Amino acid sequence: MEKLKGEHLSHEMGMHTEQLAGRTQQIFFSPAEEESFTYPHAFEVDFNKRAEFDAREMDTRGINLKIRELMSQGYGTIVVKNPLAKHSLGVGILNRLQLYFEGSLGYFGVGLIDGPNIRIKGRVGWSCAENMMSGTVIIEKNAGSSFGAAMRGGDLVCRGDVGARTGIDMKGGTIIVGGRTGAFSGFMMQRGRMIVLGDAGKNLGDSMYDGTIYVGGNIESLGVDAVPGEMTDLEAAWLERKLKMYDMQAPNGVRNLKKIVAGKQLWNYDNLEPTEKKIVL
Amino acid sequence: MCGIAGLIHRGSSGDIGREMTRMLQSLKHRGPDSTGYALYGMANKNDLVLRFKVAEQEDMAKGFDIHHKVKDRKAEIDRRIAELGGKILQEEQATEYAYRYRIAYDGDRRKLADYIEDVEGGEILSLGTALELIKDLGDAKRVSEQYKIPGFQGTHAIGHTRMATESDVDIRSAHPYWAYPFADVSVVHNGQLTNYWGNRRALERKGHRFVSNCDSELIAVYLADAMNEGAKLEDAMRASIDQLDGVFTYLVATSDSLGMAKDTMAAKPMVLHESDDFIAMASEEVAIRSIFPTEIDTFDPYDGEVRVWKS
Numbered sequence: 294m295e296k297l298k299g300e301h302l303s304h305e306m307g308m309h310t311e312q313l314a315g316r317t318q319q320i321f322f323s324p325a326e327e328e329s330f331t332y333p334h335a336f337e338v339d340f341n342k343r344a345e346f347d348a349r350e351m352d353t354r355g356i357n358l359k360i361r362e363l364m365s366q367g368y369g370t371i372v373v374k375n376p377l378a379k380h381s382l383g384v385g386i387l388n389r390l391q392l393y394f395e396g397s398l399g400y401f402g403v404g405l406i407d408g409p410n411i412r413i414k415g416r417v418g419w420s421c422a423e424n425m426m427s428g429t430v431i432i433e434k435n436a437g438s439s440f441g442a443a444m445r446g447g448d449l450v451c452r453g454d455v456g457a458r459t460g461i462d463m464k465g466g467t468i469i470v471g472g473r474t475g476a477f478s479g480f481m482m483q484r485g486r487m488i489v490l491g492d493a494g495k496n497l498g499d500s501m502y503d504g505t506i507y508v509g510g511n512i513e514s515l516g517v518d519a520v521p522g523e524m525t526d527l528e529a530a531w532l533e534r535k536l537k538m539y540d541m542q543a544p545n546g547v548r549n550l551k552k553i554v555a556g557k558q559l560w561n562y563d564n565l566e567p568t569e570k571k572i573v574l
Numbered sequence: 575m576c577g578i579a580g581l582i583h584r585g586s587s588g589d590i591g592r593e594m595t596r597m598l599q600s601l602k603h604r605g606p607d608s609t610g611y612a613l614y615g616m617a618n619k620n621d622l623v624l625r626f627k628v629a630e631q632e633d634m635a636k637g638f639d640i641h642h643k644v645k646d647r648k649a650e651i652d653r654r655i656a657e658l659g660g661k662i663l664q665e666e667q668a669t670e671y672a673y674r675y676r677i678a679y680d681g682d683r684r685k686l687a688d689y690i691e692d693v694e695g696g697e698i699l700s701l702g703t704a705l706e707l708i709k710d711l712g713d714a715k716r717v718s719e720q721y722k723i724p725g726f727q728g729t730h731a732i733g734h735t736r737m738a739t740e741s742d743v744d745i746r747s748a749h750p751y752w753a754y755p756f757a758d759v760s761v762v763h764n765g766q767l768t769n770y771w772g773n774r775r776a777l778e779r780k781g782h783r784f785v786s787n788c789d790s791e792l793i794a795v796y797l798a799d800a801m802n803e804g805a806k807l808e809d810a811m812r813a814s815i816d817q818l819d820g821v822f823t824y825l826v827a828t829s830d831s832l833g834m835a836k837d838t839m840a841a842k843p844m845v846l847h848e849s850d851d852f853i854a855m856a857s858e859e860v861a862i863r864s865i866f867p868t869e870i871d872t873f874d875p876y877d878g879e880v881r882v883w884k885s
Contacts, residue, residue, distance in 0.1 A: 378859035396869060399860050416872050418859055419843060435873045438840060456874040457840035476840055476877040494876060 332407070335388035338369035345372035353381050364390060378418065383411060389428075400437070403430055406447075419456070422449045425466065431539065438475065441468045444485065450539050457494065460487045463504060471541055479506050479553070480516065488532065488550070490543060498553050507532065507550040509543050520556030524548060575737050576749070576764045577601030578844075579856040580825045581865075582730040582832050582885050586851065587616065591718070591726025594733045597854070597861040598714035604764075604857060605737030608748035609717040610709030612760035612827055614885070615728040617704035621663060621676050622683075622757070625699040626651065626690060629671040630744050631711050633695070644671050647695050654689045655679070668721045672699075674706065684755035688783075697746065697785055702758035704728075704829040709748040729885040730832050732825045734762040741788040751794035754783060756801060758829040763790035764857055765822030765842045773818070793824050808882045811835045815878050825855070833882035840877035847872045853883055 344363045348356045356373065360383065363371050370391040376382055380399035383392055383406070390409035394402075397415030407426035412433070419437040422430045427447040438456030441449045446466040457475035460468050465485045476494035479487055482501040492510035499516020505528070506519075524547075532547040543550050579597040581590065590613055598609055615623075628647040633640050655662060660679035667673055679686060687698050700707030706726075710717045714735065718724055734749035741747040753759035767773075767789040774784060774792055782795045793814065800810035811826065811833055821841035826833045834855060836844060845859045847870050854862045859872050875881065 377863045380858075380860070397859055397863070397872065399858060415869060416859065418845070434871060437843065437845070437874050454873060457877055473876075475874070476838075 332387040335408075336364040337367065338364055338388060338390055339367050340369035340389075340391055342366075342368045343370040343372070344368040345374060347374045348379070348382075349375040349377060353379050356382055357384065360386070360392070364388065376415075378415075380418070383409075397434070406430075416453070417451075422447075425449060427466075435472070440470075440474075441466070444468065448535075448539075450541075452541075454491070459489075460485070460506075463487065467535060469536070469539060469541060473510070476513075477516070479504070479519070482506070482555075488536070490541065498555070501555045503555050506553040507547075508553065509545070509550050512551060512553075515553065518555055518557035519553050522552040522554035524550070524552050528552075575604050575739075577604030577735040577857045577861070578732070578749075578762045578764045578823065578825055579734075579861050580730070580732040580762075580827070580832050580834070580854070582853045582883055583728075584851050584853065584883075584885065587727050587729050589725060590614075590728040590731040591723040593865050594731045595714050595718040595723055596864040597856055598733045598735050600861045600864040601735045601857060602713045605735040606713050607738045607743045608709060608711045608734075608736045608745070609714045610734045610736070610749045610762070611707070611717075611723060611731060612700070612733070612750040612762070613706045613708070613723070613726050613728050613731045614704045614758070614827060614829065615706060615726065617758075617829055619703055620678070622679050622701060622703060623706055624675040624677055624690075624701050625673070625707050626675075627672040627697055627699060627745060628693070628695045630695075630746065631669075631671065632744065634670060641670070643695070647693050648673065650693045651690050651696055654693070655686070658686055658689060660686065668708070669710070672708075672710070672721075683757060687755050691783075691785075698752065698754070700752045700758075700760065701755075702829065705752070705758040705760055705827075707750055707752055707760055709734075709745055709750065711743065711745065711748070729830075730827060732760060732762050732827045732832065734764075740766065741786060746786045747788040749788075749790055751788075751791045753794040753798040753801075753826075756798050759794070759798065759801075759807075759826065761790065761794040761797065761824055761826045763793055763822055763824040765820060765824070765837065767792055767818050767820040767822060769819040789820075790824075793818065793822075793826075797826060807831060807833060808880060811880045811882070815880065823857070830885050831882055832885065833880065834875065835880045836875050836877060838878045844875055845872050846875060846881075 372393045374395045376396045378397045378399040381401045383403040385405045386409045387407045392411045394413045398417045400418040402417050402421045404423040409428045411430045416434040417436045420439040423442045425444045429448045432451040435453035436451040436455040440455045440459045443462040444466045445464045448467045450469045452471040454472035459474045459478040461480045463482045463485045468487045470489045473491040474489045477496050479498040482504040484504045487506045490509040493508045493512045495513040496516035498519030628644045660677045664676035708721045749762045750760040770789040797810045823836045823842040823844045847854045
């Protein structure tokens with residue numbers, strides 16, 4: 294307590310300054326710790342066992358139960374035909390799986406997943422891949438608002454345009470948008486990376502704590518506390534590799550992507566040790 | 575939470591009654607309290623189509639007198655139409671309390687509307703050459719069966735499924751709203767307007783009438799007022815984005831157009847499908863899928879966006 298009184302005055306810590314400086318990404322989790330974590334209801338599947346079914350006449354519960362039933366039987370590649378934009382499909386999958394939706398999803402599609410590789414031929418509605426932990430989700434067409442909300446890990450890719458609030462409350466992982474993203478993208482972003490190859494709407498990165506946003510097109514406006522950052526050789530190489538993985542290209546090369554980072558110091562966040570930040574997030 | 579939907583057959587017509595019923599039924603989970611349609615048939619410039627009601631649905635369950643009263647009210651409305659020089663050419667009774675008239679009338683439409691609504695329980699749902707506005711309690715299946723909506727041929731339509739949050743569950747508070755006194759203008763809305771009362775008082779001082787306490791009615795009256803002062807529909811819609819505060823997406827239709835507007839926060843959903851011959855839009859894509867068996871492209875409009883299409 295004595296130390297706090299003497300040394301941690303808010304002015305000394307920069308709480309009241311407007312000096313802006315970007316932060317870099319930090320790794321807070323140890324790989325060893327992640328490896329030791331398992332889910333009780335994850336299934337052992339074989340990618341060579343393939344199944345497909347038509348979801349046209351099925352409801353959300355029926356479709357999700359069917360996917361679970363097939364996983365419990367060891368099917369590692371599942372094709373869902375005619376999802377017809379029904380809501381909450383493919384959620385809560387906690388194991389490796391190749392899952393294909395031949396059509397569009399409604400709201401809250403493929404949320405709360407940890408591990409599967411999912412490809413969606415159509416469009417997705419609001420809040421796709423919310424709270425995604427790991428794996429890959431690739432959407433061939435457009436996406437609605439709150440794309441990748443509170444996402445924690447993995448790669449979430451939309452080849453078309455996405456709506457407002459992309460990556461809101463994002464806590465990790467990578468979002469890639471082939472087209473345009475709407476207003477308030479990266480709102481309260483806390484970690485992770487977002488790559489937008491097209492234009493970004495107003496208030497980009499508003500109130501972001503941390504994380505990095507890259508934009509290939511025009512930015513309508515930056516949000517509070519979001520500031521331009523400087524591209525490093527390391528992240529340019531990382532961007533090149535990451536986009537190549539999904540057959541995507543920055544419009545004028547990765548070096549010309551605009552980099553946006555958090556600029557304001559946060560009293561309760563910046564003074565934490567990395568291990569403590571994990572608890573906060 | 576409410577559900578809204580719209581469709582246009584570009585340069586042609588179709589069974590918009592059946593199509594809109596499918597769309598609205600698939601949005602039932604967004605609001606089961608009431609369902610409403612604004613259907614635009616083939617315009618007949620010589621005649622007016624008048625849709626009106628003389629009581630609320632819930633009134634009909636209160637005692638025996640109401641059954642006599644609705645007949646008296648209807649007779650009084652007939653008398654007033656004749657008094658103003660109108661002639662009833664065709665009469666249909668959709669329910670005990672709701673009617674559809676085709677009338678010949680070339681006088682002042684506002685005067686006609688005010689005189690009819692002066693009858694106790696009388697409320698005009700729509701008045702125009704193309705618009706037929708139908709709304710009642712229950713889901714789309716129930717309302718469409720009650721009013722025999724499937725089979726209605728027309729060029730475009732908007733519809734609404736309502737979850738009542740800030741006003742009563744009655745027909746008066748159901749959408750769509752007719753933009754009184756403008757013929758053929760109707761509005762559906764999903765969202766909340768936070769500066770409703772201030773705007774309402776300002777419009778009431780200018781002589782506009784409100785039939786409900788539903789904030790969505792404000793949009794219809796606001797657009798009617800702007801157009802009354804000479805603004806074009808699209809300009810009035812663009813002005814509404816700044817003037818109306820809150821979170822909203824709304825659709826507005828006229829005899830030959832359909833428009834959508836979204837608030838500056840993009841806080842309420844809307845999905846669009848646009849092709850050369852057909853445009854569909856709804857709060858959820860599942861509604862659009864209900865009328866398209868094959869794969870189609872869809873997208874979201876952005877914050878503050880206004881679009882208007884011609885039929």
